[in-house]
Amino acid sequence: MEVPTAVVIARPEYLAAIRERLGGISSVAVVSDTHSLDVQASILARPPEILVIHPAFAASSRGATLVAMLKSKPRTTGTAVRVLIEDENKAPLLLSQTMLPAEDALLETSRPLDRAGTRQAKRYPMNRRAMVVNGEPCHLVDLSVTGAQVQVPMRLRPSQVVRFVLPAQPADIRCQGTVAWSIAVPSGGTVQYRVGMEFVNPDSTRLAAFCTRFGDTPDPNSRVT
Numbered sequence: 001m002e003v004p005t006a007v008v009i010a011r012p013e014y015l016a017a018i019r020e021r022l023g024g025i026s027s028v029a030v031v032s033d034t035h036s037l038d039v040q041a042s043i044l045a046r047p048p049e050i051l052v053i054h055p056a057f058a059a060s061s062r063g064a065t066l067v068a069m070l071k072s073k074p075r076t077t078g079t080a081v082r083v084l085i086e087d088e089n090k091a092p093l094l095l096s097q098t099m100l101p102a103e104d105a106l107l108e109t110s111r112p113l114d115r116a117g118t119r120q121a122k123r124y125p126m127n128r129r130a131m132v133v134n135g136e137p138c139h140l141v142d143l144s145v146t147g148a149q150v151q152v153p154m155r156l157r158p159s160q161v162v163r164f165v166l167p168a169q170p171a172d173i174r175c176q177g178t179v180a181w182s183i184a185v186p187s188g189g190t191v192q193y194r195v196g197m198e199f200v201n202p203d204s205t206r207l208a209a210f211c212t213r214f215g216d217t218p219d220p221n222s223r224v225t
Helices: 012-021 033-045 055-059 061-071 102-108 204-214
Strands: 006-010 028-032 050-053 080-084 110-112 124-133 136-143 147-152 161-166 173-187 190-200
Touching (some): 006 012, 006 102, 012 028, 033 061, 050 055, 050 061, 055 061, 055 080, 061 080, 102 110, 102 173, 110 173, 124 147, 136 204, 161 190, 173 204
Parallel strands (some): 006 050, 050 080
Antiparallel strands (some): 124 136, 136 147, 147 190, 161 173
């Protein structure tokens, strides 16, 4: 098997849908995690520029072995290993209603492996509460002491650093955040962007108090930002 620029290892039940979403792009190969051993030799022989895997495979012994072997390869640029971001039903966000081109959507609905994992902080729904990102009025979808999900009018790219301002008393809560994922969503005839962000050195005490005061019942199993 000739390994293309990017390889996606997906759950079997989403294999066909992901292939359709990517539109048969020749530079991207999509394989089932049940066949990962069959293609491992090819991947290691010709490491792709990008390897995208789903979270359960990343946590498995097979996934860990493949990643470790890739990282040990003496390749000039190395392989960027990313993990698909999934919704609460374990479906990849890549299949969401985003109007991004296929390759952009793949990158914007995945995240670097070293930043993936299970969020420990409780996530509080915020009922589209008003807040500000990069000086633009936005809406807060949910919030925790370590990150937030927001709906914004402008496109934000993964790894972009943003300024987050949450109106509060006696003073606004301000911190920096890093975009983890971003997808375009239709909204009243226009395009908005749903964005997951991770905070950088947040004021956890004030954020926790804000979550408790204004948030709905927390969902500890909600999607990772």
